[in-house]
Every structure is written in structure tokens, then in C-alpha cells.
Amino acid sequence: xxxxxxxxxxxxxxxxxxxxxxxxxxxxxxxxxxxxxxxxxxxxxxxxxxxxxxxxxxxxxxxxxxxxxxxxxxxxxxxxxxxxxxxxxxxxxxxxxxxxxxxxxxxxxxxxxxxxxxxxxxxxxxxxxxxxxxxxxxxxxxxxxxxxxxxxxxxxxxxxxxxxxxxxxxxxxxxxxxxxxxxxxxxxxxxxxxxxxxxxxxxxxxxxxxxxxxxxxxxxxxxxxxxxxxxxxxxxxxxxxxxxxxxxxxxxxxxxxxxxxxxxxxxxxxxxxxxxxxxxxxxxxxxxxxxxxxxxxxxxxxx
Amino acid sequence: xxxxxxxxxxxxxxxxxxxxxxxxxxxxxxxxxxxxxxxxxxxxxxxxxxxxxxxxxxxxxxxxxxxxxxxxxxxxxxxxxxxxxxxxxxxxxxxxxxxxxxxxxxxxxxxxxxxxxxxxxxxxxxxxxxxxxxxxxxxxxxxxxxxxxxxxxxxxxxxxxxxxxxxxxxxxxxxxxxxxxxxxxxxxxxxxxxxxxxxxxxxxxxxxxxxxxxxxxxxxxxxxxxxxxxxxxxxxxxxxxxxxxxxxxxxxxxxxxxxxxxxxxxxxxxxxxxxxxxxxxxxxxxxxxxxxxxxxxxxxxxxxxxxxxxxxxxxxxxxxxxxxxxxxxxxxxxxxxxxxxxxxxxxxxxxxxxxxxxxxxxxxxxxxxxxxxxxxxxxxxxxxxxxxxxxxxxxxxxxxxxxxxxxxxxxxxxxxxxxxxxxxxxxxxxxxxxxxxxxxxxxxxxxx
Numbered sequence: 012x013x014x015x016x017x018x019x020x021x022x023x024x025x026x027x028x029x030x031x032x033x034x035x036x037x038x039x040x041x042x043x044x045x046x047x048x049x050x051x052x053x054x055x056x057x058x059x060x061x062x063x064x065x066x067x068x069x070x071x072x073x074x075x076x077x078x079x080x081x082x083x084x085x086x087x088x089x090x091x092x093x094x095x096x097x098x099x100x101x102x103x104x105x106x107x108x109x110x111x112x113x114x115x116x117x118x119x120x121x122x123x124x125x126x127x128x129x130x131x132x133x134x135x136x137x138x139x140x141x142x143x144x145x146x147x148x149x150x151x152x153x154x155x156x157x158x159x160x161x162x163x164x165x166x167x168x169x170x171x172x173x174x175x176x177x178x179x180x181x182x183x184x185x186x187x188x189x190x191x192x193x194x195x196x197x198x199x200x201x202x203x204x205x206x207x208x209x210x211x212x213x214x215x216x217x218x219x220x221x222x223x224x225x226x227x228x229x230x231x232x233x234x235x236x237x238x239x240x241x242x243x244x245x246x247x248x249x250x251x252x253x254x255x256x257x258x259x260x261x262x263x264x265x266x267x268x269x270x271x272x273x274x275x276x277x278x279x280x281x282x283x284x285x286x287x288x289x290x291x292x293x294x295x296x297x298x299x300x301x302x303x304x305x306x307x308x309x310x311x312x313x314x
Numbered sequence: 315x316x317x318x319x320x321x322x323x324x325x326x327x328x329x330x331x332x333x334x335x336x337x338x339x340x341x342x343x344x345x346x347x348x349x350x351x352x353x354x355x356x357x358x359x360x361x362x363x364x365x366x367x368x369x370x371x372x373x374x375x376x377x378x379x380x381x382x383x384x385x386x387x388x389x390x391x392x393x394x395x396x397x398x399x400x401x402x403x404x405x406x407x408x409x410x411x412x413x414x415x416x417x418x419x420x421x422x423x424x425x426x427x428x429x430x431x432x433x434x435x436x437x438x439x440x441x442x443x444x445x446x447x448x449x450x451x452x453x454x455x456x457x458x459x460x461x462x463x464x465x466x467x468x469x470x471x472x473x474x475x476x477x478x479x480x481x482x483x484x485x486x487x488x489x490x491x492x493x494x495x496x497x498x499x500x501x502x503x504x505x506x507x508x509x510x511x512x513x514x515x516x517x518x519x520x521x522x523x524x525x526x527x528x529x530x531x532x533x534x535x536x537x538x539x540x541x542x543x544x545x546x547x548x549x550x551x552x553x554x555x556x557x558x559x560x561x562x563x564x565x566x567x568x569x570x571x572x573x574x575x576x577x578x579x580x581x582x583x584x585x586x587x588x589x590x591x592x593x594x595x596x597x598x599x600x601x602x603x604x605x606x607x608x609x610x611x612x613x614x615x616x617x618x619x620x621x622x623x624x625x626x627x628x629x630x631x632x633x634x635x636x637x638x639x640x641x642x643x644x645x646x647x648x649x650x651x652x653x654x655x656x657x658x659x660x661x662x663x664x665x666x667x668x669x670x671x672x673x674x675x676x677x678x679x680x681x682x683x684x685x686x687x688x689x690x691x692x693x694x695x696x697x698x699x700x701x702x703x704x705x706x707x708x709x710x711x712x713x714x715x716x717x718x719x720x721x722x723x724x725x726x727x728x729x730x731x732x733x734x735x736x737x738x739x740x741x742x743x744x745x746x747x748x749x750x751x752x753x754x755x756x757x758x759x760x761x762x
Contacts, residue, residue, distance in 0.1 A: 061417035062442045081753070147587050166583035171738050256586055257738060258731040273414050275724055 055282035065279065072283035083284070085259035086267035089249075092175055093263065094242035097182040102234055105186040109193035110223075123194070130187030138181070139251035143168060146177045171257045178248045178261055189234045196230030197223070228307040236296055243292050264288055367399075371655050372426035374405040375642075376412035385676055389669050393662050400655050420444055425647040427656045431478045433469065436643055437552075437717035440472035446646040446653060447475040456657045458665050459682075466681040469640035469714050478643025479660050482678020484607045485638050485707045486534050488625045489614055494602035498522035502623065505706065506631035509539075513569055519602045520578035526601035529580045530570055530737065533726050535605055538627050539566050541712060542635035552719020553762045554755050560747040567736060568743050582737045592617065608703055609641065609678060612696040621695070624703040626710060636707045637714040641678030679704055720761050725754045 030037065055072055057065035076083050112123050132138055145151045146167035156163055167173045204222050213221065246265040249255055255262035255270070264284070272281030373390075377383045383406060390402045405426060407415050413435060419425045425444065439445050448470075451457045457479060459467065470478035488503060495502045498519045503512075516527030531539075537547045539562065546556035557563075573579045580595040588594050596604030597617045606614065608624065615622050630636045644663065646656045662669060667688045670680050675697055680686055686701070693701065729750060736746040 061421045062438065062444065079756070143587065148581075148584055164581075166581075166587055169583035169586045171740070253586075256730075256734065257582070258734040258740075270727075274410070275721065276413075276417060 051282040051285060054279050055286050057279045059278040060276045061278060062276075068279070072280045073287070076280065076283055076287070082259055082262065082267060086262045086264045089175060089260065089262050090243060090245070090264040093179060093182070093245055094239060096176070097179040097245075098235070098238045098242050100179070101183045101186050101238060102189060102231070104183055105189035105234070106193050106227075106231075108186065109190045109197060110219075112190070112194060113197045123191075126190060127187035130185045136247075136251055139248060142177065142181055142248075142252050168252055169257055171260045174253055174257060175261050178245075178252060181248050181252070182242070182245065189238060192230055192234055193227070196227050200226045225308040229309060232299070232303050232307050236299055239295060239299065240292055243288065368401055369399060369652055369655050370401045370403055371428065371650075371652050371659065372403045372405065373428040373430075373659065374412070374416065374426040375430035376409045376432075377406045378408055382406075382676075385673060388672055389663065392666070392669050392672065393659060396662065396666075397655075397658060400658070402659065423649060425649055427647055427650040427652055428659055429645045429647055431643040431645045433640065433643075434718050434722060436470065436478050436645065437472050438720055439645070440475070440477040444648055445477045446648045446650065447477060448479065448646065448657070449476045451653075451657045452476060456654070457661045461683045462681060463708070465638055465708060465711065465713070466640075469717070470643050470645075472717060478640075478645040479664060480640030480642075480678075480681070481644055481663060482641045482675070483638050483681055483704055484609055484641045484678050485636065485704060486538065486627060487606060487608045487611075487703060487707075488603055488627055489596070489606050489611060489622050490603040490625065491618070491620065492623050493620065494519060494523050494525060498602075503625035503628070505626065505710065507625065507628045508631075509569065509628045512628035513573065516573055516578050516603070517576060520576065523602060525599075526580045526595060527573070527578045528601055528603040529585050529595050529605070530574070530582060530733075531566070531605060532733075533729055535627060536563075536566055536729065537715070538635045538637075539629070541637075541715070542629045542632065544634055546715055547725075548715070548719055548722070548758070550716075551761070552722075552758060554758050555751060560744075560751060563747040563750065564743050567733060567746065571737065571743065574737060582734055607639075608700050609675070611700050612694065615696050622699075624699055626707060630710050633710045634712050636711045638704065638707055638711055639714060675700070719758065721757050724757050728753050728757065 054065060056067060056069060058068050058071075059065035108126055112119060112126065116122075129138075143150070147153075148164055148166040148169075150167070152167060153163055153165070165173070168177050200223065204226070205218055208218050208222060244265055245263050246269070249261045249263045249266045250269070253261040255266050265288075268281050268284045268288070271277045271284065375382075375386060377386070386404065386406070390404065394400060394402060405415075406412070409432075412430075413432075416425070416429065420439075420442075429439075429445070431439065431445075436445075448457060452459050466480055466483060467476065469480055470476050490503065492502055495515075499522065500515045500518050503515075519525065519527035540547055540557050543557075543562055545558070545562060548554075549556040570579065574581070580601055584595060591597055591610060591613060594604065595601045596606075597614055599618055604614075605627070611622065611624060626636050644660045646653050646660070650656055664680075665682050665685065667685055670682075670685045671689060671692070673680075674689075679700055680689065690701075732741075732746050732750045732753075735741050735749075736743055741749070
């Protein structure tokens with residue numbers, strides 16, 4: 012009996028040691044993740060302007076959002092366009108650059124760093140300002156066009172037809188992190204496969220299609236998911252370059268969420284928007300995972 | 315082994331402590347200013363034997379630049395010199411995060427004693443009972459408003475009570491370059507200028523000088539246009555739009571469309587690209603006129619490097635359109651434990667001659683007659699023009715609309731969006747008018 016209690020006690024002691032060791036993380040998780048998350052879920056069912064106590068209104072926020080708010084759907088539209096255009100383009104671009112940088116050339120390490128640079132500085136305010144200088148009415152792009160004899164005074168960033176695509180371009184330009192991951196993936200492909208293919212007389216294009224691409228699919232899946240999630244969260248670029256304008260053409264979801272929460276002080280509505288976003292992103296991620304069984308190639312599964 | 319473990323623990327501790335310190339220092343620098351020099355000066359005066367217990371009051375404000383912060387600190391220094399028994403602690407943030415922070419403080423019942431308020435938010439705060447009515451303080455002369463024209467104070471009135479003291483005046487104005495008018499042979503604006511005169515002038519200016527005549531008129535101008543027709547943007551209780559007839563909307567925006575089609579005003583895209591006063595179309599000399607608040611006059615003259623002139627918006631000669639706008643307010647929190655000292659501070663800000671000389675109209679134009687009298691001999695060229703302009707406005711002004719209702723920021727955003735859709739030729743002006751009415755009413759209906 013006593014030995015039993017002692018055993019429980021030692022086990023408890025062991026557990027406690029474990030918990031003490033992870034305490035910093037645990038406290039952080041409870042305080043900075045779990046608590047805000049649950050309270051935002053609660054707030055999404057309330058009307059809360061920070062000045063007076065939250066007031067329970069049931070599904071009202073969700074109803075207003077989905078059925079009455081035109082600007083909400085503007086935001087959904089802008090975000091979907093961004094994700095649908097920017098993510099594939101970015102991955103394609105990252106893959107192409109990764110393939111080029113995978114050669115063994117002199118000074119390749121420097122080139123790799125240089126191509127990674129936009130990712131480091133891409134989300135910053137300064138670059139957003141630079142983008143305005145490039146695509147503005149008196150910007151570099153227009154100067155270049157007029158040099159080619161096509162004088163135009165379109166403001167690419169403020170024209171409702173082109174505004175969102177200048178931001179897409181900025182997103183694509185920040186291809187560095189995907190590129191690095193692709194590069195790592197390319198290095199993992201056994202060179203024996205290529206040697207065998209060369210012996211069998213396969214050309215470069217065939218090698219790419221039959222070896223590189225299938226071998227790379229797990230990495231593509233990873234990059235795709237990361238970029239889709241990042242794409243849904245696009246904020247800074249819209250905030251600084253266009254401010255959501257012209258007439259909500261670049262009002263990204265996160266931007267509208269921010270506007271609702273912090274300039275109209277509708278915290279409940281903002282929380283509801285955040286939860287819908289979370290669910291949609293989770294759903295899309297799940298779908299991508301599901302689809303992966305059809306196109307992602309795992310070495311271990313086949314053997 | 316043990317030695318290494320101990321060492322690593324110590325290292326960790328050191329790192330934590332250092333980062334902790336750095337964090338603390340960071341917040342004091344950005345968020346709070348206890349004012350070290352001021353501390354010293356009051357300290358010495360205390361020794362001179364003011365028997366009272368020292369009172370600390372907190373004051374918060376929004377600041378867009380270091381200049382605002384420096385100037386505010388200087389004024390506080392003057393105040394603490396005059397009233398050594400009071401210590402003023404300040405908190406500041408830029409405009410957007412200021413109101414974010416303020417609402418969090420309101421939620422946690424820790425509002426500062428003196429709150430800087432804006433016309434867009436004061437009604438909301440007053441209605442929630444967060445601000446203290448100041449009528450008594452004014453009646454008793456603690457906040458001295460003798461000889462002050464009531465039009466300077468009515469902006470701070472919510473539901474009959476005075477909740478914020480105007481810290482300086484502003485008014486919307488057309489600022490123009492008289493040289494361009496002369497070059498184009500157009501008679502410069504005068505007090506009885508009409509919108510027809512304006513349209514013609516903009517067209518001629520463009521034809522004769524190749525410059526833009528003006529930019530698109532935006533939200534505050536539309537409000538003034540409505541007032542000129544004895545209508546208002548919001549109804550009295552802020553639950554719907556205040557004007558009945560969409561013809562006003564249509565007239566106002568169609569005129570601008572005509573000017574836009576003639577290329578006589580800058581394009582919407584060009585205006586949207588500008589992010590501040592510096593790259594504004596008028597400041598960069600691409601247009602002959604622009605609509606601003608009167609306090610921008612000094613900067614605009616500097617930026618353009620030439621002498622400019624000010625005029626009321628067209629159609630204001632009938633005396634319904636224009637108004638004098640309080641630049642910012644100072645309010646006292648309902649929860650304040652030291653309302654007496656807070657009132658003293660507000661009084662000092664408005665009436666102290668030395669303080670106002672130091673501010674030099676930075677926070678809006680002073681309105682206390684004694685202060686103006688003392689400052690007048692030192693006015694710069696731009697300040698003289700502003701003073702003269704504000705007098706003209708006061709002559710033709712009608713009382714200012716009550717402070718914006720809740721959700722007004724959403725309505726102005728909507729107006730911007732709808733008018734842009736029209737200017738980019740996506741919808742007709744009738745559709746724009748109807749869309750604005752419908753959506754704005756839906757937004758404002760939530761205030762019921």
C-alpha cells in the first residue's frame with residue numbers, strides 16, 4: 012500500500028518536473044493563445060465597442076456580415092483574387108528561380124542571398140512606398156513606357172482595374188522563402204535518378220517532368236499550404252499602398268477586419284470576421300491535404 | 315558540470331533582466347513622459363515652501379510629430395512652474411492608436427484626468443458618461459471664458475452639457491494662388507462667390523494656365539454644401555441622413571464630374587496617391603486652388619514658396635454654410651479624482667498668455683480676446699491671414715452641426731467609396747446618390 016502511494020507520488024513528481032519545464036511555454040500558450048482565442052469566440056456573439064460592456068446578440072454579427080454587409084463581400088472578393096492569382100504565380104516563380112540557383116555556378120551563394128532579399132524587406136513600409144514610386148502616376152513604370160513611346164498617365168496603384176494586381180506583384184516578388192524551401196527540396200533528389208535517366212536518353216524537359224516534379228511534390232504541398240495561409244492574411248501591402256481603395260478594390264479581409272475593429276470599434280463584428288476566416292482557411296487547408304493523396308508522391312509509400 | 319549549469323542559469327537571468335529593462339525603458343520613452351527637467355524645477359520650488367501635498371494629474375493627447383510632443387512638454391513645464399503643487403504626467407500616441415488606447419483605458423476604468431478629444435468621438439464618450447460636464451467650472455470661472463464668443467464653445471456641447479473645451483479654432487477654406495488667377499484673368503473669390511462662379515473659374519483657370527483649377531471636393535465640402543441649402547448630413551439624433559432630396563447630392567457631384575471630364579481638376583487617382591500635405595496636388599503647384607483647414611496656411615505658403623490667399627467655400631455668402639470648427643477638445647474624465655486641478659490646467663492652456671505665445675497657434679487659433687490681443691503684434695503673415703479669415707467666417711457662419719454621431723467614420727468612408735465609383739464611371743450619379751442614401755441609413759439605423 013505504502014509502496015503504491017510512493018509510486019504515485021514519484022510519478023506525479025516526474026510529471027510535475029515535466030510541467031515545470033514546459034511552464035514558460037504553457038503559460039504563454041494559455042495567456043497569449045488560449046485565452047484570447049476563447050474570448051474572441053465569445054466576443055463574436057456580442058456587440059462590444061470597448062467603452063461599454065459586451066452585449067450578447069447571438070448570431071447577429073454573423074448574419075449581418077454574411078447577408079447585409081456589401082463591403083464584407085468586397086473584402087472576400089479582393090482576398091480570393093489575391094490568393095488565387097498571387098499564390099500560384101509566386102510558387103511558379105520561386106520554383107523557376109530555385110531551379111536556376113540549383114546549378115553549381117561560381118558565386119551562387121551570393122545570388123541565393125540576393126534573391127532572398129525581397130522576402131526580408133518585402134513587407135516593410137519602405138517597400139510599399141517604393142511600390143508607389145514604381146507604379147504611381149509619375150512612377151518608373153510610366154516613365155519606362157513613355158520611353159518606349161507609349162505615353163500614359165494611368166496610376167497603376169489607384170486604377171480600380173489594376174490596383175490589386177500591383178499588390179499581387181509585390182506578393183510574388185517576395186518569393187524568397189518558398190524558393191529556399193524548393194532549393195532544399197531539389198537538393199534532396201538523389202542524383203542517381205538523373206544519371207539513370209540520362210543513360211536511358213531522357214532530355215532535360217523529360218527529366219524535369221518525370222523526376223524533378225514528382226520528387227518535389229511533398230515540398231510543393233508544403234509551400235502551397237504555407238502560401239495559401241499567408242495569402243489569406245495579406246494586410247500590410249493593402250494598408251500602406253492603397254489603403255483598401257479605390258472603392259474597396261483592394262480591401263483585403265484582414266484590412267477590413269482591422270478597420271471594423273480598430274476604427275469603427277466594432278470588436279464583436281471583428282471577432283466574428285476572424286472566426287469565419289479561421290474556419291475558411293482551415294477548410295481550404297483540409298481540402299488541399301485531402302487532394303494531396305492524388306498528386307503528392309511519397310517515396311516511402313510506394314516501396 | 316554543475317559549474318556550467320550555474321553559469322548558464324546566470325546568463326539566462328542576465329538576459330532576462332536586460333531585456334526586461336530595455337522593455338521598460340522603451341515604454342517610458344514612447345508612451346509616457348514624466349519629464350525629467352520639469353521634475354527638477356518643481357522640486358526646487360517645493361523647497362520654497364508650498365505647504366500643500368503635491369497632486370499628480372494625468373493628461374493624454376494625440377501627437378502626429380515630435381514637434382507636438384516637444385511643444386506640449388514645454389507648455390506643461392510652464393504650467394508646473396506656475397502651479398508647483400501640481401505634477402502633470404502625460405501619455406501620448408498617434409491619432410489612430412490614441413483612440414484605441416483610450417477605449418481600452420475606458421474599459422478598464424483608468425482614464426486619465428485630462429483627455430484630449432476629437433470632434434469625431436466626443437459625443438460617444440459624453441453619452442457613455444465617461445466625461446465630466448464642465449458647465450459649473452465655467453460658471454464659477456475656474457475655467458475662465460469671460461468675453462469669449464459662444465460660437466467658440468458650442469462645438470463641445472453634447473445634449474445640452476459642455477463636455478469639452480475647444481483648444482483652438484479651425485475652419486475649412488479654399489486656399490488659392492492669386493498669381494494664377496491674375497494670369498488667367500479670373501476675378502479672385504469673394505464673399506458672395508457662387509458655385510456657378512466657381513465652376514467657371516476652375517474651367518478658365520485650367521484653360522488659361524494649363525494647371526488644374528482645383529481638386530475634387532470631398533466630404534467636408536459636401537457637408538457645407540448641404541448646410542448652404544439648410545440641410546444637414548445627419549439628422550438630429552444621428553439615426554439617418556439629414557437631407558431628404560437626392561438632387562443636392564446629384565448637383566454637387568455632377569458639377570465635379572463636368573470639371574473632371576474637362577480635365578480642369580486633378581484626377582481621383584492622383585489625389586489618392588498623395589499621402590500627406592507635402593505631396594498634395596496644390597502643395598506641389600499642380601493646381602491653382604485647394605480645400606484645406608485654415609491651419610495648413612502657414613505650411614502651404616512655405617511649401618509653395620509664394621504668397622497665398624484664403625476664401626470661404628463658394629455659396630457661403632448667404633450665411634448658412636460655413637462654421638468655425640474646434641481643432642481639438644480638452645475634457646475631464648468623469649472618473650477623475652482631481653477635477654479642480656484638471657480645470658486649472660485647461661484654463662491655463664486657453665488663457666495663459668505666455669503659454670499661448672509659446673504654442674503660437676500650433677493647436678488651432680486662440681479665441682480668448684486677451685490672448686489674441688497680446689499675440690497680435692507678433693503674428694506672421696500667414697497668421698494674420700488666418701485671423702482675418704476666421705473673422706470673415708464668423709461673420710457668415712451658422713452654428714456648427716452637433717458632434718458626429720456614432721459610426722460617422724463608416725458613413726464618410728462610404729461617401730468616399732461611392733463618389734469614387736462615380737468618378738471612375740462605374741455607376742451613374744443617380745445610382746451613387748441612391749446607394750449612398752440606402753447604405754448610410756442602414757449604418758446609422760444601428761444608432762437607434
